[in-house]
Amino acid sequence: MRAKILNASAGSGKTYQLAYKYVRDVIDQPGLYRHILAVTFTNKATEEMKSRILKEIHRLASGGASPYLENLCRELSLDERSVRKRAAEVRSKILHDYSRFTVLTIDTFFQRILRAFIKELGIDLNYNVEIETASVLSKGADTLIEQITVDRDLQRWLTEFVQERIDEGRKWDIRDGILSLGGELFKEKNKDALSVPRSREELGRIVSRAAAQAEATKKQLQQTAARAVAIISRAGLTAADFSGKSRSFANYFFTVAAGELKPYGATVAKMAAAPEGWGAKGSPAQALAPELQPLLREMCDIYDANRKSWNTCDLLKENYRSFALLSDLYKRVQQLCDEQNMMLLSETKYVLSEFIGHNDAPFIYEKVGNRFERFMIDEFQDTSLKEWENFLPLLQNAMAQSEETSVLIVGDIKQSIYRWRGGDWKILHGEAQQALGAGDTQVEVLRENWRSLPAVVAFNNRIIERIVAADNRALNETLAKASEEGSVDPAEAAALRDTLADAYRGHAQLPRRKAEHPGYVSVETFAERPPVVERICALIDKGFRPCDIMILVRGATDGAKVAAELLDFKRRNEDPRYRFDVMTQEALIVGNAPVSSFIAAALRLALNPDDSLSRAVYNHYLGRPFDRPLDDSERDFFRSVRLLSPEEAFERIVMRHALQGDRRQTAYLQAIHEQIISFCATKIADIALFLRWWEETGKNRSLSVEESATTVEITTIHKAKGLEKRAVLIPYCSWSPDPKSSGTVQNIVWAEARGDGAEAIGRFPVRYKKAMAESGFSPEYYRELVYAHVDNVNLLYVALTRAAESLHVFIPQKGGRTVGGLLLQSIATDGDKALLGDFEGRCTIDEAGEHFAFGEFAGPVAGGSKRSEAEHVILEEYPTAQADLRLRLPSQRYFEDGGEVELSPRNLGILMHRAFEQADDEAGIHEAVRGMQADGTLSEADAATLRQMIARALEHPEVREWFGGGWERVRNENEIIIPGRGSTRRPDRVMIDGRRVVVVDYKFGLRDAERHRRQMSEYLRLLGEMGYAPAEGYLWYVKLGKIEKVEP
Secondary structure: OOOOEEOOOOOOOOHHHHHHHHHHHHHOOOOHHHHHHEEOOOOOHHHHHHHHHHHHHHHHHHHOOHHHHHOOOOOHHHHHHHHHEHHHHHHHHHHHEEEEEEOEHHHHHHHHHHHHHHHHOOOOOOOEEOOOOOOHHHHHHHHHHHHHHHHHHHHHHHHHHHHHHHHHOOOOOOHHHHHHOOOHHHHHHHHHHHHOOOHHHHHHHHHHHHHHHHHHHHHHHHHHHHHHHHHHHHHHHHHHHHOOOOOOOOEEEHHHOOOOOOOOOOHHHHHHHOOOOOOOOOOOHHHHHHHHHHHHHHHHHHHHHHHHHHHHHHHHHHHHHHHHHHHHHHHHHHHHHHHOEEEEEEHHHHHHHHHHHHOOOHHHHHHHHOOEEEEEOOHHHHHHHHHHHHHHHHHHHHHHOOOOOOEEEEOOOHHOHHHHHHHOOOOHHHHHHHHHHHHHHEEEOOOOEEOOOOOHHHHHHHHHHHHHHHHHHHHHHHHHHHHOOOOOOOOHHHHHHOHHHHHHOOOOOEEOOOOOOOOOOEEEEEEEOHHHHHHHHHHHOOOHHHHEEEEEEHHHHHHHHHHHHHHHHHHHHOOOOHOEEEEHHHHHHHHHOHHHHHHHHHHHHOOOOOOHHHHHHHHHHHOOOOOOOOOOHHHHHHHHHHHOHHHHOOOHHHHHHHHHHOHHHHHHHHHHHOOOOOOOOOOOOOHHHHHHHHHOHHOOOEEEOOOOEEEEEEEEEHHHOOOOOOEEEOOOOOOOOOOOOOOOOOEEEEEEEEOOOOOHEEEEEEEHHHHHHHOOOOOHHHHHHHHHHHHHHHHHHHHHOEEEEEEEEEEEOOOOOHHHHHHHHHOEEEEEEEEEEEEEEEEEEOOEEEEEEEEEEOOOOOOOOOOOOOOOOOOOOOHHHHOOOOHHHHOOHHHHOOEEEOOHHHHHHHHHHHHHHHHOHHHHHHHHHHHHOOOOOOHHHHHHHHHHHHHHHHHHHHHHHHHHOOOOEEEEOOOOOOOOOOEEEEOOOOEEEEEEEEEEEEEOOOHHHHHHEEEEHHHHHHHHOOOOEEEEEEEOOOOOOEEEOOOO
């Protein structure tokens, strides 16, 4: 077979299979390593796979024992000596040609292709890849809001948007409204809908028409109710005079007449069907029944006939204004990316898709520089449709060139938990085999579990089987009912039927791991809090180390609760047996470390020694009073690093304060240093630019650390995928299988409305909630319901299968409809026995709750510890030095094969701007140029060119005045905070002399008169509001040699 698909359940040895396939191919053909592409989905998985492959090749080459040796000899018809000799050859080739040892993340591979086609795609050679979208979106929203000063239609739309939000009692913050759907821009499934945007006017007309129709029918219902109320009032009666008294069905007349259009209940429906039973026989209420009953039936009919259109209208009104702004926001984001020579990582696959679709695979290979003959794709269940479409031509081409197995795909539908990020498990479920050719593709299921002990495997097999069966049955019943009621088409309901069961068909595994005891599973309920601390202590008593224990949570809130409890115990505990540390994902955020705040504060003080907030952070870290002023030596130090590159400034700060000797800070210092180097490698960077990026993005990056034997790890289920631990605790097994329909994060579903004329709006972003089930969007409601259940059962599966030896699940007693509730319902009892089919455990019920135990609660088994293939090196101190030779970063080099070339005019303009923004006067400009030459940014020739450009610029009389040194105060690149909006503006230069205030904005590109004047006018207005009035404003087009005065 030319392609092979492995359905690899948790613990089934997929990493072994991938590494073996790679090793087998290169032992068979030692030069083939240059033509194999292995793709994973995370950097960590990439390093693990590389380490595993090299480790096995090294074992074979060095004569060590290898689990691969026997199979390699048999499959390749080679003796042991030949296999080991070839392994030595392969090891040498890979180590001497490591760049062709191609194990990459899928994003890195796509970037590699993209960079090979820069010319064909018209992309700038030095473009930067941006991973984070939040800061780009935020800036895009700011520029969109700025447009209201020149775009009257946009201004009117946003004003009406604000008014509607105020009328509905929602947050009026317009920026929040614009960004509420911003994340939808980067989701793959929405691209087609967003590529053909509807105008704001057209959307407004569609929604207005729907709203008018809904309002007319609601008024009809209200008027019918009012007629009934009038009849009751004329008779001198109230709702309490009818049957039911204070809880009478007649309250429905009064409620609707008052304007509250709520669904009617079973009693109202019963009374609407017949006039009997409205009141006691002969009572005034019963006498009114013949007159009121037709009105009540009419109300029910109006409600039934219009319920869906009302809900459709409400759902449209909720998001249509934000939806209308999405295309505007996307344009601003693209404009921002163009201006900053940046490409969003999420956009890469779309650019490639368009290109690959118009070119053949050999041409693509030729440009990339590798002729890949074998492909290995891991975690395939998380592949998106667009990624698959990009890969497919390459895979098909490889299959066409060889009779060997050219494609190996590995994945597990049950571990598909990234649908929200675009992952589509249906590709693995069948589409991949069909696309590659069923006759050429072998599908194999790995049914053996090599990770967990028999009791853990048996429990997971049976509990998952019962949960899936029960939940699948409930989903089918929901779909059948919706089909009968007309909420979903019967054909669509049939297509969704048994989706969950299909995903888990044949999921059961065979345990292959043997030990002195079978392993242990505990499931228990709790009333107040899960006994996590007590269980950790019990595990330690059994012989487990803290690092053998992992706590899995669904989200950060649960993680914070558990961490707080463990840290509180750590403070109170005096027993040396139970001393352990706690590691959470939040603790691994680089910016959360005190030393990170100290470094950032020191860099800010280099720019502005009078920054009181940064001085307070700086002093606090050094154990000094917050308001202690900087002494002369500190001010001299910060002056000395002001013009250095961020990397060298970092080194100086570390050395001055002897941070390198504190072993506790080594990991954080290394992480900060890596962030600085990474940032400077992609752009001409100064401290101000780095600090801006650090606040927006850098400080939120995660740290990679070596685990300590005394550390208990708390992590989310999503981040635990691919991990395993001897003992796993799930303290809050209580997430709902249903889609999220409340909370601060909107669950947006894109759907097409059906009926009542709303089809004209096309695919539309709807907030998932119950009303959607009874609207024109109902088919998508039920589809989202079914697939969310698959996601959430998959989350449970991933959590349960992380444990190798001891699994502990805690479920709230009053949890409602949750996956934990489904789990509890799946366990039968017979006296003190807990039963999962033929798998028997123990059951105890007391005042603390229910407790089910399977297997034997014993200590860790011999040889069960699994350590990472990658070895962390912990430095005793962080190496720093005053460099005699300065590091030239890629962003500061302009070399080609022919040697050094001159800086481009564009980059000289950037450096000229940098020199101006760092200087109060002409002497300061020349000092900045000397600093750039000293740190390697400028060569001697480039520095001379830049000085000539500066000299020409300073010939202008007004410019000479600006940099003449006669001003009382000069503010370069100082931010002005806009009141009430939280955003800022940053004029290039503000000069103050008595009551005279001059504002200058440098422009090194082409004139954009209207936009530039508008920008300067805003600076002048803001300065006026601050009391600096009147101010003079100048636009200085430096390269053009022109100065334009802007009137306030």
